[in-house]
Amino acid sequence: MSTKGIDKVVPSATDAVADIEAGSSLAVGGFGLVGIPWIVIDALLEQGADDLTVVSNNCGVDGAGLGLLLEARRITRVIASYVGENKEFARQYLSGELTVELTPQGTLAERLRAGGAGVGAFYTPTGVGTMVAEGGLPWRYHPDGTVALASEPKEVRTFHGTEMVLEESIVTDVALVRAAKVDRAGNCVFHASARNFNIPAAMAGRLTIVEAEEVVEIGEIDPDDVHLPGVFVQRIVELTPEQAHEKDIEKRTTRPREEVPA
Numbered sequence: 001m002s003t004k005g006i007d008k009v010v011p012s013a014t015d016a017v018a019d020i021e022a023g024s025s026l027a028v029g030g031f032g033l034v035g036i037p038w039i040v041i042d043a044l045l046e047q048g049a050d051d052l053t054v055v056s057n058n059c060g061v062d063g064a065g066l067g068l069l070l071e072a073r074r075i076t077r078v079i080a081s082y083v084g085e086n087k088e089f090a091r092q093y094l095s096g097e098l099t100v101e102l103t104p105q106g107t108l109a110e111r112l113r114a115g116g117a118g119v120g121a122f123y124t125p126t127g128v129g130t131m132v133a134e135g136g137l138p139w140r141y142h143p144d145g146t147v148a149l150a151s152e153p154k155e156v157r158t159f160h161g162t163e164m165v166l167e168e169s170i171v172t173d174v175a176l177v178r179a180a181k182v183d184r185a186g187n188c189v190f191h192a193s194a195r196n197f198n199i200p201a202a203m204a205g206r207l208t209i210v211e212a213e214e215v216v217e218i219g220e221i222d223p224d225d226v227h228l229p230g231v232f233v234q235r236i237v238e239l240t241p242e243q244a245h246e247k248d249i250e251k252r253t254t255r256p257r258e259e260v261p262a
Contacts, residue, residue, distance in 0.1 A: 029177035031057050038065065040211045040237060055108075060086060081105035107124055174209065175208040175209065177202045179198065180214065186231075207234050212237065
Protein backbone atom coordinates (compact mmCIF):
# COMPACT_ATOMS: atom_id res chain seq x y z
CA MET A 1 0.00 0.00 0.00
CA SER A 2 1.35 3.42 -0.90
CA THR A 3 1.97 5.85 1.98
CA LYS A 4 2.01 8.88 -0.30
CA GLY A 5 -0.08 11.68 1.13
CA ILE A 6 -0.19 10.31 4.68
CA ASP A 7 0.59 13.07 7.16
CA LYS A 8 -0.77 12.86 10.70
CA VAL A 9 1.03 15.96 11.98
CA VAL A 10 -1.41 18.53 13.38
CA PRO A 11 -0.72 22.28 13.67
CA SER A 12 -0.34 22.37 17.46
CA ALA A 13 -0.94 20.60 20.76
CA THR A 14 -3.97 22.84 21.22
CA ASP A 15 -5.48 21.50 18.00
CA ALA A 16 -4.62 17.93 18.96
CA VAL A 17 -6.63 18.01 22.21
CA ALA A 18 -9.41 20.40 21.13
CA ASP A 19 -12.11 17.72 20.86
CA ILE A 20 -11.34 15.76 24.04
CA GLU A 21 -14.61 15.84 25.94
CA ALA A 22 -15.40 16.06 29.65
CA GLY A 23 -15.78 12.58 31.10
CA SER A 24 -13.24 11.04 28.73
CA SER A 25 -10.89 8.23 29.70
CA LEU A 26 -7.18 8.77 29.00
CA ALA A 27 -4.26 6.36 28.81
CA VAL A 28 -1.11 8.36 29.48
CA GLY A 29 2.43 7.11 28.87
CA GLY A 30 5.51 7.62 30.97
CA PHE A 31 7.03 6.35 34.18
CA GLY A 32 7.33 8.91 36.95
CA LEU A 33 8.33 11.91 34.83
CA VAL A 34 10.26 9.88 32.26
CA GLY A 35 8.69 9.90 28.81
CA ILE A 36 5.52 11.74 29.80
CA PRO A 37 3.71 13.91 27.22
CA TRP A 38 4.51 17.24 28.90
CA ILE A 39 3.26 19.54 26.17
CA VAL A 40 0.01 17.74 25.39
CA ILE A 41 -0.84 17.56 29.11
CA ASP A 42 -0.32 21.32 29.35
CA ALA A 43 -2.57 21.83 26.33
CA LEU A 44 -5.28 19.67 27.89
CA LEU A 45 -5.01 21.69 31.09
CA GLU A 46 -5.68 24.85 29.08
CA GLN A 47 -8.45 23.16 27.07
CA GLY A 48 -10.58 22.62 30.16
CA ALA A 49 -11.97 19.06 29.92
CA ASP A 50 -12.79 17.68 33.36
CA ASP A 51 -14.28 14.58 35.04
CA LEU A 52 -11.42 12.62 33.48
CA THR A 53 -10.49 9.00 34.12
CA VAL A 54 -6.72 8.59 33.80
CA VAL A 55 -4.94 5.28 33.29
CA SER A 56 -1.23 5.68 33.90
CA ASN A 57 1.58 4.09 35.89
CA ASN A 58 1.35 7.03 38.30
CA CYS A 59 -0.19 10.48 38.38
CA GLY A 60 2.86 12.66 37.93
CA VAL A 61 4.27 14.65 40.83
CA ASP A 62 3.14 17.78 42.62
CA GLY A 63 3.25 20.61 40.12
CA ALA A 64 4.26 18.58 37.06
CA GLY A 65 2.78 16.26 34.48
CA LEU A 66 -0.57 14.75 35.39
CA GLY A 67 -0.16 16.35 38.80
CA LEU A 68 -1.24 19.64 37.17
CA LEU A 69 -4.56 18.16 36.05
CA LEU A 70 -5.00 16.62 39.48
CA GLU A 71 -4.40 19.92 41.28
CA ALA A 72 -6.92 21.60 38.98
CA ARG A 73 -9.55 19.00 40.03
CA ARG A 74 -9.88 17.77 36.47
CA ILE A 75 -9.36 14.08 37.30
CA THR A 76 -12.01 12.09 39.16
CA ARG A 77 -10.68 8.53 38.75
CA VAL A 78 -7.21 7.07 38.39
CA ILE A 79 -6.13 3.54 37.47
CA ALA A 80 -2.46 3.34 38.44
CA SER A 81 0.15 1.08 39.98
CA TYR A 82 1.30 3.42 42.75
CA VAL A 83 0.77 6.83 44.28
CA GLY A 84 4.45 7.77 43.95
CA GLU A 85 5.85 11.14 45.03
CA ASN A 86 2.58 13.03 44.57
CA LYS A 87 1.36 14.29 47.94
CA GLU A 88 -1.77 15.86 46.42
CA PHE A 89 -2.64 12.52 44.82
CA ALA A 90 -2.42 10.83 48.23
CA ARG A 91 -4.38 13.63 49.92
CA GLN A 92 -7.27 13.53 47.44
CA TYR A 93 -7.41 9.73 47.59
CA LEU A 94 -7.41 9.49 51.40
CA SER A 95 -9.90 12.34 51.82
CA GLY A 96 -12.45 10.77 49.48
CA GLU A 97 -12.09 13.28 46.64
CA LEU A 98 -10.60 10.80 44.16
CA THR A 99 -11.36 7.23 43.11
CA VAL A 100 -8.14 5.21 42.76
CA GLU A 101 -7.93 1.69 41.37
CA LEU A 102 -4.48 0.48 42.38
CA THR A 103 -3.26 -2.26 40.03
CA PRO A 104 -0.04 -4.31 40.00
CA GLN A 105 2.41 -2.65 37.64
CA GLY A 106 2.90 -5.52 35.21
CA THR A 107 -0.82 -6.24 35.22
CA LEU A 108 -1.55 -2.61 34.36
CA ALA A 109 0.86 -2.68 31.42
CA GLU A 110 -0.68 -5.91 30.13
CA ARG A 111 -4.25 -4.63 30.58
CA LEU A 112 -3.37 -1.71 28.30
CA ARG A 113 -1.49 -3.86 25.78
CA ALA A 114 -4.29 -6.42 25.70
CA GLY A 115 -6.85 -3.69 25.08
CA GLY A 116 -4.85 -2.49 22.10
CA ALA A 117 -4.49 -6.04 20.79
CA GLY A 118 -8.22 -6.72 20.98
CA VAL A 119 -7.94 -9.19 23.89
CA GLY A 120 -10.88 -8.83 26.23
CA ALA A 121 -9.28 -10.30 29.35
CA PHE A 122 -6.43 -12.55 30.46
CA TYR A 123 -5.33 -14.67 33.40
CA THR A 124 -2.24 -13.88 35.49
CA PRO A 125 -0.84 -15.30 38.74
CA THR A 126 -0.09 -11.77 39.99
CA GLY A 127 -2.42 -10.88 42.86
CA VAL A 128 -3.70 -14.36 43.68
CA GLY A 129 -4.19 -14.73 47.42
CA THR A 130 -4.40 -10.97 47.97
CA MET A 131 -7.15 -8.36 47.88
CA VAL A 132 -6.33 -7.86 44.19
CA ALA A 133 -8.10 -11.17 43.56
CA GLU A 134 -10.26 -11.50 46.68
CA GLY A 135 -11.68 -7.97 46.60
CA GLY A 136 -11.80 -5.32 49.28
CA LEU A 137 -9.17 -2.93 47.95
CA PRO A 138 -10.31 0.61 48.89
CA TRP A 139 -11.03 2.48 45.68
CA ARG A 140 -12.63 5.50 47.34
CA TYR A 141 -12.88 6.68 50.94
CA HIS A 142 -15.46 8.69 52.83
CA PRO A 143 -14.09 11.95 54.28
CA ASP A 144 -14.07 10.26 57.73
CA GLY A 145 -11.65 7.60 56.49
CA THR A 146 -14.08 4.73 56.12
CA VAL A 147 -14.24 2.88 52.81
CA ALA A 148 -16.90 4.19 50.40
CA LEU A 149 -16.11 1.90 47.46
CA ALA A 150 -14.05 -1.27 47.35
CA SER A 151 -12.98 -3.66 44.60
CA GLU A 152 -15.05 -6.74 43.83
CA PRO A 153 -13.69 -10.31 43.92
CA LYS A 154 -12.28 -11.56 40.61
CA GLU A 155 -12.51 -14.97 39.01
CA VAL A 156 -9.62 -17.31 39.86
CA ARG A 157 -8.83 -20.48 37.88
CA THR A 158 -6.00 -22.98 37.79
CA PHE A 159 -3.84 -23.34 34.68
CA HIS A 160 -0.88 -25.74 34.51
CA GLY A 161 -1.07 -26.19 38.26
CA THR A 162 -0.95 -22.46 39.02
CA GLU A 163 -3.84 -20.35 40.29
CA MET A 164 -4.45 -17.26 38.17
CA VAL A 165 -6.79 -14.29 38.42
CA LEU A 166 -8.85 -12.91 35.53
CA GLU A 167 -8.00 -9.31 34.62
CA GLU A 168 -10.00 -7.24 32.13
CA SER A 169 -8.17 -5.34 29.43
CA ILE A 170 -8.34 -1.55 29.19
CA VAL A 171 -9.43 0.52 26.20
CA THR A 172 -9.61 4.30 26.60
CA ASP A 173 -11.16 7.13 24.61
CA VAL A 174 -7.80 8.85 24.15
CA ALA A 175 -4.10 8.05 24.63
CA LEU A 176 -1.42 10.69 25.22
CA VAL A 177 2.19 9.62 24.67
CA ARG A 178 5.63 11.00 23.89
CA ALA A 179 8.15 9.59 21.41
CA ALA A 180 11.73 10.48 20.52
CA LYS A 181 11.29 10.13 16.76
CA VAL A 182 8.12 9.80 14.67
CA ASP A 183 7.57 9.76 10.93
CA ARG A 184 4.58 11.48 9.39
CA ALA A 185 2.67 8.20 9.19
CA GLY A 186 2.95 7.79 12.97
CA ASN A 187 5.63 5.11 13.23
CA CYS A 188 7.35 5.75 16.57
CA VAL A 189 10.74 5.24 18.16
CA PHE A 190 11.08 5.70 21.94
CA HIS A 191 14.25 6.44 23.87
CA ALA A 192 15.40 3.98 26.53
CA SER A 193 12.98 3.64 29.48
CA ALA A 194 10.42 5.92 27.82
CA ARG A 195 9.31 2.74 26.02
CA ASN A 196 7.93 1.29 29.27
CA PHE A 197 4.34 2.56 29.34
CA ASN A 198 4.16 4.68 26.20
CA ILE A 199 3.72 1.72 23.88
CA PRO A 200 0.87 -0.06 25.72
CA ALA A 201 -0.79 3.30 26.47
CA ALA A 202 -0.68 4.23 22.78
CA MET A 203 -2.16 0.87 21.81
CA ALA A 204 -5.06 1.21 24.26
CA GLY A 205 -6.41 4.54 22.96
CA ARG A 206 -9.16 4.76 20.37
CA LEU A 207 -7.61 8.14 19.53
CA THR A 208 -3.85 8.31 20.12
CA ILE A 209 -1.98 11.62 20.21
CA VAL A 210 1.82 11.48 20.11
CA GLU A 211 4.05 14.42 20.89
CA ALA A 212 7.29 13.94 18.98
CA GLU A 213 10.70 15.29 19.84
CA GLU A 214 11.65 14.83 16.18
CA VAL A 215 9.44 14.33 13.11
CA VAL A 216 10.98 12.75 10.02
CA GLU A 217 9.69 11.84 6.59
CA ILE A 218 8.12 8.48 5.84
CA GLY A 219 10.83 5.96 5.08
CA GLU A 220 13.51 7.58 7.24
CA ILE A 221 12.90 5.13 10.08
CA ASP A 222 14.04 1.59 9.28
CA PRO A 223 11.11 -0.82 9.76
CA ASP A 224 13.26 -2.90 12.14
CA ASP A 225 13.69 0.18 14.36
CA VAL A 226 9.96 0.93 14.76
CA HIS A 227 8.75 0.40 18.32
CA LEU A 228 5.11 1.36 17.69
CA PRO A 229 3.51 1.04 14.24
CA GLY A 230 1.72 4.08 12.88
CA VAL A 231 -1.58 2.19 12.71
CA PHE A 232 -1.97 2.95 16.43
CA VAL A 233 -1.41 6.72 15.98
CA GLN A 234 -3.96 9.28 14.73
CA ARG A 235 -2.37 12.65 15.58
CA ILE A 236 1.22 13.87 15.89
CA VAL A 237 2.34 17.05 17.65
CA GLU A 238 5.78 18.20 16.47
CA LEU A 239 7.68 19.79 19.35
CA THR A 240 10.03 22.72 19.05
CA PRO A 241 13.66 22.07 20.09
CA GLU A 242 12.98 23.96 23.32
CA GLN A 243 9.91 21.83 24.09
CA ALA A 244 11.77 18.63 23.21
CA HIS A 245 14.44 19.44 25.80
CA GLU A 246 11.94 20.41 28.50
CA LYS A 247 12.40 17.42 30.80
CA ASP A 248 12.48 17.39 34.59
CA ILE A 249 13.31 14.60 37.02
CA GLU A 250 11.41 13.62 40.16
CA LYS A 251 14.28 13.71 42.62
CA ARG A 252 17.91 14.65 42.10
CA THR A 253 20.32 12.59 44.19
CA THR A 254 24.03 13.31 44.04
CA ARG A 255 27.14 12.56 46.05
CA PRO A 256 30.17 14.79 46.63
CA ARG A 257 32.62 14.81 43.76
CA GLU A 258 35.74 12.85 44.61
CA GLU A 259 39.06 14.57 44.15
CA VAL A 260 41.17 12.79 41.57
CA PRO A 261 44.92 12.81 42.26
CA ALA A 262 46.93 14.75 39.69
